[in-house]
Amino acid sequence: MLRKQGKGRDPLKDIRSSRGKELEGKMVVLCVTGSVASIEVPSLARELMRHGAEVNAVMSDSAEKLVRPETLEWATGNPVVRKLTGKTEHVRLAGEWEGRADLILVAPCTANTISKMALGIDDTPVTTLASMALGGGIPLLVCPAAHEPMYRNPAVEANIQRLKERGVEFVGPKFEEGKAKMATVAEIVDAAIRRLSKKDLEGRKIIVTGGPTAEFIDPVRVITNFSSGKMGVALAREAWLRGADVTYIFGGRLNPIEEVRSKRVVTTKEMRDAALEELEKGKCDAFIMAAAPADFGPEKEAKAKIRTRDGALSLRLTPTPKIIDEVRKGWPKVYLVAFKAETAPARDDLIEAAKRFRKESGADIVVANDVSGGKAFAAETNSVLIVQDSGLKSISERSKNEIAGIVLDEVSRSLKRTTLRKA
Ligand SMILES: Cc1cc2nc3c(=O)[nH]c(=O)nc-3n(C[C@H](O)[C@H](O)[C@H](O)COP(=O)(O)O)c2cc1C
Secondary structure, three states: OOOEEEEOEOOOOOOOOOOOEEEOOOOOEEEEEHHHHHHHHHHHHHHHHHHOOOEEEEHHHHHHHOOOOOHHHHHEEEEEEOOOOOOOHHHHHOOOOOOOOEEEEEEEOHHHHHHHHHOOOOOOOOHHHHHHHHHHHHEEEEEEEEEEEHHHHHHHHHHHHHHHHHEEEEEEOOOEEEEEEEEHHHHHHHHHHHHHHOOOOOEEEEEEEOOOEEEEOOOEEEEEEOOOOOHHHOOOHHHHHHOOOOEEEEOOOOOOOOOEEEOOOOOOHHHHHHHHHHOOOOOEEEEEOOOOOEEEEEEOOOOOOOHHHHOOOOEEEEOOOOOOHHHHHHOOEEEEEEEEEEEEOOHHHHHHHHHHHHHHHHOOOOEEEOOHHOOOOOOOOOEEEEEEOEEEEEEEEEEEHHHHHHHHHHHHHHHHHHHHHHO
């Protein structure tokens, strides 16, 4: 069947919000300068759109030697500004009127453009847009890319410092192979979302655990579970986007996002030790236990690999430390979020299990889901039940990022209530 075109439906923009709604209603001006990293720009524009943004591209002459304006027109679905004309494109995009840019993103940004922006020179469409941002109070996000010596030019370093002092935010670069490489598309998109999202968790310290832990049978064999860590990463990312100071303690193979301070562990005891060490550092507002620790481990770990030719093997399993109990006991005032995976396909059984677990663990809020038949583990989506003092909420199937948003809304509301009570 043919898809409908027409009002609100543009075949070049049909990917909009397919990955998230964080940038819906936001207009991003994507300024491109003459670095080879500009070959990443079409993907960057598309990814911003997948998170809901309207994107308008602006290019310097040097950028045009490296990436075609037609490619950016296709990628954004909008005309590309290549020079300023009597239409005063810079005013349309960034002048003081409703509908102007919410963010000016310079990616990639050459050493040349960094210095011009810092000195107030505007002689390309990109530097003019930067001037409009700096003078008009529009957030300016800069993603440098250059050969390392160009980036290390003391004049460039001083100009970066100058821009930072004026509130300009830098994403990257990453130093590799003699180059100051542009941050990845995912890092830039996350930085844009963070810059534009509500900061209701600013000043809050939040510890998140995620992924599975494993208990050793011998040096190469373990007892573990199928948790992927996707829910943990989604929670850590969302808390960071909303301004929290986040520590992510995790097991498993899924890497956390670069911007979040994180610690990888293997066993439940390592996860417990890392969590308590972090709590002992002081002020923690919320502890979110989304990890799936291996609840049982062999009583004794064999020092050498166990030979299979020796026949059947009996293992005595003992419970591993209950991290959540230790957190509640040692830090009774920390807002405690517990995730509970149950094999309970019937809704009433899941509600019962969640309520019981909430009582036993002393958690403020329990997020429960059914994992019978391996459901939810490693999946992109989940449906959950949220049990707390104020009652029960059923969250129908949606992405783990969206579930993270809903859980953190509850955390934010509760922390605000507690602060108000104390005031
Ligand atoms: C193939 C090629 C790649 C380049 N890559 C970079 C780069 O990564 N970073 C940089 O600062 N300059 C780079 N340059 C040099 C800039 O294009 C040059 O400084 C130019 O004047 C920048 O103009 P603009 O900042 O207005 O885009 C490159 C030049 C060429 C020809």
